[in-house]
Amino acid sequence: MKPVPGTEAASMRVLKKLPVTARGALRLAAQFGDALVCVRHRIDDTGSFRYTTVELLISKTPVQARQERRVYVRIGAREFALQDLARRVGAEWDARQRLWLMPKRLANLLKLQARIVAK
Incomplete structure (x- = not known):
């Protein structure tokens, strides 16, 4: 054709x-x-x-996953609901830094951009 x-x-x-x-x-x-x-x-x-x-379909190539950028986020000691939410969606508490570590994409979704700590 x-x-x-x-x-x-x-x-x-x-x-x-x-x-x-x-x-x-x-x-x-x-x-x-x-x-x-x-x-x-x-x-x-x-x-x-x-x-x-x-x-x-003209070609097929494997996709390489991008390295996910992780950021530290400050969540107050008394913000229990936000801490619980962060924990449930996969953020990790770093006791030494006293900050939450999470993918930047997740911090953006939770609207925590202003709480990101530069390291």
């Missing part, structure tokens, strides 16, 4: 997204094999034409 010249897929509206095993995708599944991810039926802005597009 050749691409249709002069079509802007970004300006078209998706009508249907079909899995590879759906009735309307079987012919394309036979043509593209295991590389086929899904089939989409799109319509142009005027509603005059329907286009069939395919999503193909």
Whole structure:
């Protein structure tokens, strides 16, 4: 199948997204094999034409996990509810530093950015 010249897929509206095993995708599944991810039926802005597009898997590479940045956060000695919340979501108490150690992402989610201690 050749691409249709002069079509802007970004300006078209998706009508249907079909899995590879759906009735309307079987012919394309036979043509593209295991590389086929899904089939989409799109319509142009005027509603005059329907286009069939395919999503193909073209490469596969392993993902390396990023090293998570950990920060120290000051939580007051009497802030029991916040201490309990930090403990439940995986923060660790560092008794020597007297600070909580947690991923920066977690400190941001808990809105504790102002309590981060620079080390």
